[in-house]
Amino acid sequence: MALRATYRDAGPVTVVDLSGRITxxxxxxxxxxxxxxxxxxxxxxxxxxxxxxxxxDSSGIGExxxxxxxxxxxxxxxxxxxxxxxxxxxxxxxxxxxxxDVYSDESAAIRSFG
Amino acid sequence: MAAGDKHLEITLETQVESVNxxxxxxxxxxxxxGFGEDDCYRIGMSVREGVINAFHYGNQxxxxxxxxxxxxxxxxxxxxRVLDEGTGFTxxxxxxxxxxxxxxxxxxxxxxxxxxxxxEFDVVTGRTGGxxxxxxxxxxxxxxxxxxxxxxQQSNPRQEA
Numbered sequence: 238m239a240l241r242a243t244y245r246d247a248g249p250v251t252v253v254d255l256s257g258r259i260t261x262x263x264x265x266x267x268x269x270x271x272x273x274x275x276x277x278x279x280x281x282x283x284x285x286x287x288x289x290x291x292x293x294d295s296s297g298i299g300e301x302x303x304x305x306x307x308x309x310x311x312x313x314x315x316x317x318x319x320x321x322x323x324x325x326x327x328x329x330x331x332x333x334x335x336x337x338d339v340y341s342d343e344s345a346a347i348r349s350f351g
Numbered sequence: 352m353a354a355g356d357k358h359l360e361i362t363l364e365t366q367v368e369s370v371n372x373x374x375x376x377x378x379x380x381x382x383x384x385g386f387g388e389d390d391c392y393r394i395g396m397s398v399r400e401g402v403i404n405a406f407h408y409g410n411q412x413x414x415x416x417x418x419x420x421x422x423x424x425x426x427x428x429x430x431x432r433v434l435d436e437g438t439g440f441t442x443x444x445x446x447x448x449x450x451x452x453x454x455x456x457x458x459x460x461x462x463x464x465x466x467x468x469x470x471e472f473d474v475v476t477g478r479t480g481g482x483x484x485x486x487x488x489x490x491x492x493x494x495x496x497x498x499x500x501x502x503x504q505q506s507n508p509r510q511e512a
């Protein structure tokens with residue numbers, strides 16, 4: 238399933254709801270475009286809701302890392318919300334689970350932003 | 352090739368669409384061979400990563416080059432080969448994506464994932480002179496209870512050949 242991305246405001250935090258697959262090609266490109274677009278709008282507190290993302294390949298992982306670094310370099314924060322089992326397992330075996338701030342509860346995730 | 356073994360070979364264009372095509376084809380073969388849902392996911396992901404590697408690193412995204420995908424089912428295992436038309440590489444030269452200094456790298460996890468998800472994994476020099484990824488997974492035991500969903504519930508296609 239092609240990736241879809243919509244975003245909404247939760248106070249100072251922008252929650253990006255993603256659904257589908259983040260893979261080489263359109264999926265990774267859309268994620269990159271979305272995060273870069275938010276940064277251009279000076280939205281630097283970004284919460285990626287991955288509840289409906291059931292598949293990520295190495296290209297998608299690379300794009301998550303790229304987004305994380307881009308946001309951080311601009312003084313912002315990018316966090317992850319509601320990982321599916323496959324995505325969580327993937328982040329664990331690649332040791333990225335310790336790099337990203339990951340939450341299961343949206344309210345708690347939003348409160349965690351400084 | 353022993354009696355009952357199956358062989359499938361396809362030549363793919365060096366384009367993004369080939370990644371999905373290869374994954375879908377190998378998923379069908381894996382399902383028919385009796386692999387369960389979790390193993391199919393791992394096999395599909397490994398094929399994706401192998402073809403991405405050939406597309407991006409091996410063939411340098413050059414459309415005149417081809418990607419050669421071969422799938423074999425023997426009495427023991429599913430074997431997948433992905434051959435590119437690049438200049439080849441050695442595994443020892445691939446950086447460890449789990450090393451602290453590489454954790455935030457935006458690439459370089461494909462080989463690691465294939466190694467993690469398949470039973471056997473190697474890279475050799477193929478007939479084109481490019482890199483050939485060879486990876487395999489042991490066939491599920493059709494008589495054993497599956498621990499990952501559907502594995503072992505289907506008849507073994509080797510017996511249908």
